[in-house]
Amino acid sequence: MVVEKGRGATLNGESRRFNMPERIADGDWLDTLEEVDGLPPRRRTQVTVEQPRTIISRNASPDIAFSQSINAYRGCEHGCIYCFARPTHAYHDLSPGIDFETRLFAKPNAAQLLKVELSRKSYHVAPLAIGTNTDPYQPIEKDWRITRQCLEILWECRHPVYITTKSDRVLRDIDLLAGMARHDLVSVMISVTSLDPAVARTLEPRAPHPLRRLDAIRRLSEAGVPVVASISPIIPAITDHEIESLIAHVAAAGAREVSYIPVRLPHEVAPLFRAWLEAHYPDRAGKVMGIIRELRGGRDNDPDFGSRMRGKGVWADLIRARFLKARQRAGLGGRRLMLRTDLFRPPQGDQLRLF
Template sequence: MTELSLVSQAAFQPGNTADIADALMNASGMRIEIDRRRGRAAGINPAGRFESQERVAFDDGWHTLEDMPPFRTEVQVEKPRTVITRNDSPDIPFDRSINPYRGCEHGCIYCFARPTHSYMGLSAGLDFEAKLFAKPDAPRLLERELSKPGYKVKPIAIGTNTDPYQPIEREWRIMRQILEVLDKANHPVVIVTKSALILRDIDILKSMAERGLVKVGISVTTLDRKLARTMEPRASTPAKRLEAIKTLSEAGIPVAVMMAPVIPALNDHEIERILDSGKAAGATEASYVLLRLPLEVSPLFRDWLLQHYPDRYRHVMSLVRSMRDGKDYDAEFGKRMKGAGPYAWQISRRFEMATKRLGLMRRSLHLREDLFISPNSDGVQLSLL
């Protein structure tokens, strides 16, 4: 390995995240050429934290970099044995979720799910945005799991890790098939997305909403189209997301406007404007999550920040650390979503005052759980007793 490779690997050892970005940015050649990553948020593609080697592209004098192909979206089929993921986290309002895809073409630079790509031997950087995994068996597996004796009904969350309506859903249509299974079984579901593609499934969602079985959260991180384009390059524009809120709301589907994440000194000044816009579009609930920078997300975000907002780099990171006990991230339950300290309190208070003024509720709608029909019960509604 080269000296650069050794530096990079040392930086990516767990527990050393505070110095990762400095090592990467001081190592020439780490950043991928703009022509190869056009339309992507990440500027680097470091090896995952479990890898023993790092490969770095550099010009050997023969102009070989000019022949390197651009990062194009590739989709592989993943064959899981189960599709419902369980969790017992005390600060998450659901105990089960479904992820139709692994990786996300939206490419949001702040995405806390990026480190999961390391389990596949891939990078949390550009690989996360371009090398995706689809689970076409998910609808069949879901039907099987819902049919198990003793299954207890609770709302299933979809979109809490990667977006179920990312661009490849247009072709794969896995999310729509999952909704068809849930609709048939009268099973409650909560959906989170940044994509206006959700409107494609408004027929199913409207039918489920009439039975009190669905709630949708549309994430609006900024109203600044330029910021959105660089920060989440392949997600729907802010205007399209507000339009989706309006269309869903008019169809009788409960919608929440979500500001996730709130980034200090970058988009936190928009809290009130985003909530105002969401309310005007028809949202009835609102929530927010503070910027989270676990593991590889920290150097990726810091590199992006230096590329696009170098004048704000020190200020942004200083505020982040002031809310994370001096670190880039604190995963402690109760703190990881909202942070701690005076600045975190200020954000929380502003959000609370704005939602109260607008009459926006905070996770108050409860979905029905008493209508469930097991997929293998031949239409006989099961008792919850």
């Protein structure tokens, strides 16, 4: 098996859940491809412009703390092998494997659409979540700046927002975030899955180094921006031994709270994760999957509300007990920050701003 440097998935198999056409009818010629042409060149990231008609997505899931969200991008260059958003690439007849990491979609009209939707008389104010599907601060945000444009609209309207990221690129918007924080309009969740650079490099190959994420927690906290740290996903026999250390480090960096979710493997994520284990941890692949199946009621994945976020059985109870004890020891676990909705003011038209 060839592991492509800088990418998380080891496979780019096709998904037929959404009628993906067969791209190669006769693959006999592939038998001699490597011998004749050598290994293929490293893939470059491609970005396709998407022009959606709306930008706010809504959900009624009982185990999710927000009801509406924005995603500026589809796909994510960070390449986290466990990402539960990978299967969404199958909607585009693309692979949840390498395609998800290399064939991205950007929505440059997101801020304009957001402004239109916030202007509607029927709009009901509730905190918006950014980064719930793919990371809003993945590398392409440096040039596209779509996340920042959306934040500018939300700050102008005094609209509350939750941000989830595993990137220190969030610091580029610290000017906006600090202003919003003074009015209880923002909370940032930063994910730190492992403190071991070797683990992080294979688990999340293009995400920033764990120490950079801890520094982002520290700098945001010093600027008055409330930060929640996520140690998700907890992967048995890969990262679970770090629970106590992770919580101690994020607390020392200034996080106000910490959360976790055991690894989830929906749809195409499960075979991708199995292949990743065989490539990077063949000595314990069976053990890892065995524990995951115990956590998930004998399956690779448990899609049921509630239990999908915490798991079931002895392993789930053990992880929960360790998490709660470490959180208490670190002085975390206070009341959840509630963002204000009473300051909202609909966007003004360009003409009105002249007066």
